[in-house]
Amino acid sequence: MAFETWLIAPIASLLSVASGLLLFRYVNSKDSGTGKMREIAEAIQVGSRAFLKTEYRYLGVFVAVMTLVLSLFLNLKIGAAYVFGAILSALAGVIGMEVAVRANVRTAHAANKSGLINAFLIAFRGGAVMGLMVVGLALLGISVISGLTGDPELVLGMSIGASTLTLFMKAGGGIYTKTADIAADLVGKVELSIPEDDPRNPAVIADNVGDNVGDCAGSGADLFDSYIASVMAAMILGGASPQSYLEFLPLVFSGLGILSSIIGIAVVRLGRGGNLGWTLNLSTYITCAVFGLLTFGATLLFGYDLRIWGATIAGLVAGIIIGLTSDYFTSINRSPAIKTAEAAQAGAAITILTGFSYGLMSVFPALLGIGIASAVAYSFYGLYGVGMSAVGMLAIAGTIIAGDAYGPIGDNAKGIAEMSGLGEEVIEITDKIDAAGNTTKAITKGFAIGAAGLTALALLASYQEIVEALTGKLITFDLMNPLVMMGVLIGMSIPVVFSAMIINAVSKNADRMIAEVRRQFREIPGIMEGTSKPNYAACINIATKGALRELMPLIVFSIGATLIVGFVAGIHALAGYLSGFLLAILMSNAGGLWDNAKKYVASGFFGGKGSDAHKAAVIGDTVGDPFKDTAGPSLNTLITVMSQIAILFAPLIITYALITL
């Protein structure tokens, strides 16, 4: 294959970054509202930046240590690539957050001054900045490293840098946001029956900060690491093949995917009818269609094997199907959410059991989708086909992330509208924007999990490739070898323990904040009457410190466990990590479902707001909070990180493993 074709990748990435900056300017040019609104928005900005600054200081130390370890045990170049990847990931986080804290107040103001259509556009374009920057930076990074060095190991190093940082931003931000959310809801809504986003609630600013640092800076980068990892895995698999063009094909297709995303994002306009969900989904479908056409054209034009195109599209289709089933299991107007809402009449326990059982049920289509996609892709083009199916699924990540990052902007806009007293009509508009965000969020999560699943398979395959090249022996992961089985069993338990630690972190930290919020309501005179201001900073402080304190053991555990499992139980433990998907899907969907069941009750069914059923539904929602926004999304990344670290250390593990087969 000609050297020039793969340049589609850096060109598309630069285009993507440029479009992102343009949209950033668009958002920033809008009016940021009244003095009161600006004041609230600034409090959220200050809190968000403070958290990110503190978090990056912690993570800086971690990156420094990892760089040292990689440079000493492997080589300096890998260390440098690692730092590069980490910086890219951190940058994506900062950009996503900076645009979100600007778009929120501008969306609220537009809702007030010029109505839904304009408000929606600001919120969506704010999210699009994140989407375009993330895929642009990711593919640019890969292009730079592989263009300069041609060494897939360095792309791997960069990918690990990006993944580890993403993991800890998601985990840290996830602990923060749910700490604040739970504390605000539990004391405010449940105990004192004051509305959500009420300025009398001391946790309210921390809650809004959480939307930004958790859902934007953290979860917006959800696909960042899978994206890089999938391209990298396919490149490694392609590099081992006799046909030279296979190594660069993932870059070409990803570049075309970015072009499709730019188109899919550019055409979004809300019609007069104002169906937000449909508009958002249309953007995704247009991106998919353009991607299908462009890659098909490229396949014919450059004479690629048509079966590779087939494998790529298999991944894309599976992604959409998984996204749609996630949507079914979590949407407010579908049977699972409605039945869970109905169960709330029998109390909190039944709500939780009902939602949990639907969450379990939702695991089935997702696993089936991943299974069928990988089998189809394999039948088309072997393991390389599996790698390309992951690339295909993630190719439209730009549009997917845009829809995801749109969510917290709408959520924040609603908060600002309520806190600055903008009136019922405006709140209703921001509410619509917020509700549409919940649906895209569920689809994105399904998509992210599917993508991580296929990527993990591709990583396993490239791992096998590397180990076989190193040892010159054929490797099989034979489950009937009890040493493999032991590895799988131990591997299975790592994501489980990780989930336990992160959920526990949220509930411990929320516990602290609940005590503080209760204290303020008890001790500050005039707080309930609105005559004196609550101490917002104290809550922000607890959320920040607590989240970062709880993050440390998670970091040590997840890196340490991977290496220990690798050196003790050998390479096969990796396969067991797949159990993580089961938990990831369960938690994401159950969490989304409880959230919408609560919204369904609040909208007037089964007793409506303030009823016992509503209280029960709020408890369900609270249990779901860390499921869907902390543990669930972190698990995907955990699996990607662990697989990659294992690949990077494969040569050492093979040499020094305690138990060999």
Next chain:
Amino acid sequence: MAFETWLIAPIASLLSVASGLLLFRYVNSKDSGTGKMREIAEAIQVGSRAFLKTEYRYLGVFVAVMTLVLSLFLNLKIGAAYVFGAILSALAGVIGMEVAVRANVRTAHAANKSGLINAFLIAFRGGAVMGLMVVGLALLGISVISGLTGDPELVLGMSIGASTLTLFMKAGGGIYTKTADIAADLVGKVELSIPEDDPRNPAVIADNVGDNVGDCAGSGADLFDSYIASVMAAMILGGASPQSYLEFLPLVFSGLGILSSIIGIAVVRLGRGGNLGWTLNLSTYITCAVFGLLTFGATLLFGYDLRIWGATIAGLVAGIIIGLTSDYFTSINRSPAIKTAEAAQAGAAITILTGFSYGLMSVFPALLGIGIASAVAYSFYGLYGVGMSAVGMLAIAGTIIAGDAYGPIGDNAKGIAEMSGLGEEVIEITDKIDAAGNTTKAITKGFAIGAAGLTALALLASYQEIVEALTGKLITFDLMNPLVMMGVLIGMSIPVVFSAMIINAVSKNADRMIAEVRRQFREIPGIMEGTSKPNYAACINIATKGALRELMPLIVFSIGATLIVGFVAGIHALAGYLSGFLLAILMSNAGGLWDNAKKYVASGFFGGKGSDAHKAAVIGDTVGDPFKDTAGPSLNTLITVMSQIAILFAPLIITYALITL
């Protein structure tokens, strides 16, 4: 090996059955108390028998259909063996229930007349009847079939008959018991703040019936199927080996295990100090020690390979370790339960999150234990070693089941004491007996899960053995083959969907019963004053009908899914079923933990009974109810059933599988 040695098995089984009958007579000879007590006990007996009768009628149809299918597609002999196994399982259920409904009232009466020491002995011996009958009948069945025919396939047929019936008795009884328990607690304790086991509660008799049909008839047979399956798997693996004594060694060691259990049960006496937990554990340790000595002696005497003995003991030790860690994670005086109780101060959601995260954490030691035991056993004696480690773990099942079946007897005794107004002191004695039962229950569950895990590995191995013999090809379960991976992913989702269905069944059925209980409190005048009797029968009727109605889809799904997965995705899907253990451990331990956290709060901490913390803890307990007593214990059996059906149909699956490798 000489023909005579294996006769240890039938002789020991007959001894076990005889001892069981003796203890039955002992229990029956005790005084059954005052007229009021007898009246209550009789209501429980009538309800329990009615449920079992109805359930057996349903299951009879199911057994008839299965027998027809097996006779048509395989052969008549297998059909006959299947019926034999099903009858044995049903018999074990009836005996366990019949002794439980006698021992409960006699324990309560003894607590009233002669104190803790005698009351404990009646409850324990009642449980011991179940333990001795279960292992006695199981090993007798195996001995008869293998002695008469020498055909391991028929032992497999019998084993499947026992397993499927156990599964549905556990699932059906589990749905029943938790329907009643949740409805009784939610309306009685939470909404109306009347005590547990209050005769004014319309669900109270159904709740006590549930203890018998769920925890005794259902869960007491928990190890019945694993026990048979483990012996059968080891016999198949041994039969394929050149050394002929290996085929019958599992029978010899199991026979010695039964003798050890008889000794371990016979020596139990509660000392003057009255430490119940210690007494129960001592019985287990004595059984283990005797088993270790007897098998070591047999190994030397008959010239068996000492490494086989090592593999057997590795399984036994792993079982104890897993049981002890389950105990740690669920005991009322350990940090997980206390911290969960503390979290109850922050509300129901935090209680649930804290308990759930500890439940996740507890998965780790159990999986590690199974992993290490299988690896050690394999290093001693290959796959046969793994099979024998499962036999070793289950050899002491008689004592383990005795401790488990003791639990619901104590629970019932407490209920009868409260309902017949026997006074504080008596209730306290029965409470002590009940509390000790919770600990043994947790240990048993850990043990059952570990045993099912090792048995599943042994079954997989024997499956491989059979398939290789049939096809003449070497089989590997290579995960890097995406068809295998697809099978694993689909297999992974079967236990998940099963859990979803069974939890949903409980919450739907509880919903119905809650409505009925609320209706009675609303519509029956004088019910709260105790001047008019509630309609107990209406609640019993809902629990019975609902449980059996919900059971049907479960039956169709679990058998159907196994065959469909087998024929579509091939034999490899089996390996994915292991994910079921993850869920089984999580649910059993989290459920036990919430139960004890509630008890901890109720005992006076963090506000004690009636406080908000107590209400929150009750919600946690309710969520845990179907986790620990319905879904968790059914999953072990589900995995055993599915593995065995796959083995039995292996020849057909190989011939007709849609996707072959």
